[in-house]
Amino acid sequence: MSRIIADIPNNWWVYDRVRGISFPKDNFQFIFDIEENLQTVFSDRPWSFNYWTMIPERWTANPPDDFLTKFEVRIRIRHIPYNYYTRETMHDLEKAIGKVEEIAFDPNISHVVNMPDTDPHF
Template sequence: MSQSGLIKHDGTGKKVEISMKRLKVTVPHFDNSSLIEAYSKTLIRRCMNPHMQDMKALLYMLPRIWKVEDRVAGADLGLGRFQFDFDPEEDIMEVLKMEPFHFDYWMLSLVRWAPAVNPTYPSAIMFWVRIVGVLLHFWADVTFESIGKALGDVKKVNLDEGNVQIDGGVETTVYLRYERLFGFYKFCHSLCHDQQRFPSRPDSTERKVKEDYNDEHRNGQGAASYKAATVHGNVGNK
């Protein structure tokens, strides 16, 4: 057992620390292979900023955006996580092709379910990253794969769009643009909170973020949230 502290207010308004025992339970080993098999066609997701994302609207809207509303079952797992159970394998593959996903201006992590025990699972988000500035005489798979491997695990290269190093002793500067990246705080680049929940934000930075956000949406460049689209009858995956 271990102890943790809890702060509460007494009748006089003063803060009082209360010790609480944290109980650790060990579950005996058992054969859970049938449970694992049962979730073989499940996609599990996590809201990157659950304070700003409406779970009920999300569970309702996503199957309709995917056009599988009559073939999937969704469930809220708590703590910003949820799952969708599929039947045909083809439906899962088609949905995964649509990554990355966002809802109400904030990102969602979606993966095929696996028996993971990490408390932050799932957290992976697959992006298409456009590489801008590659010299034409290096425009080849090996170039984009080399740049991509410096960033992470390369899944695919699209030469038509210029998605994902320049070798041979030649150096140049390239720029990265994450396609369909929504909901991040520009001061610390977090996907998990906005400026209101940033613990030590400078006023000037907060003001600049709000100005950037307002300018972007005033000019019609911001994507409509799914919740807003529902109200106005205009639904689509941005």
């Protein structure tokens, strides 16, 4: 717990503008100096620490029953072979993933392939 409280603010880039408090049952809370710093953290969530997903959320005294039981995540699927670069493939992937709100794919526009020297993740 102490490592989370010490390290996470550095990952959030707010290390000198937030303080952490640990509670029983592996719970913790961060208190931000100003709302803008909190919104900075919220804009990039979810976060991870030591291979665990962390979903910061605003504290509430009476959370609903489903509080922190689900979260949105963006998935980027890369290196799809060209012969599968079709609308049908995108919908098959959508079915396998679960609930999907948007597929950023339009077969009617040109697509640029990143070459190894321009894409560090290639």
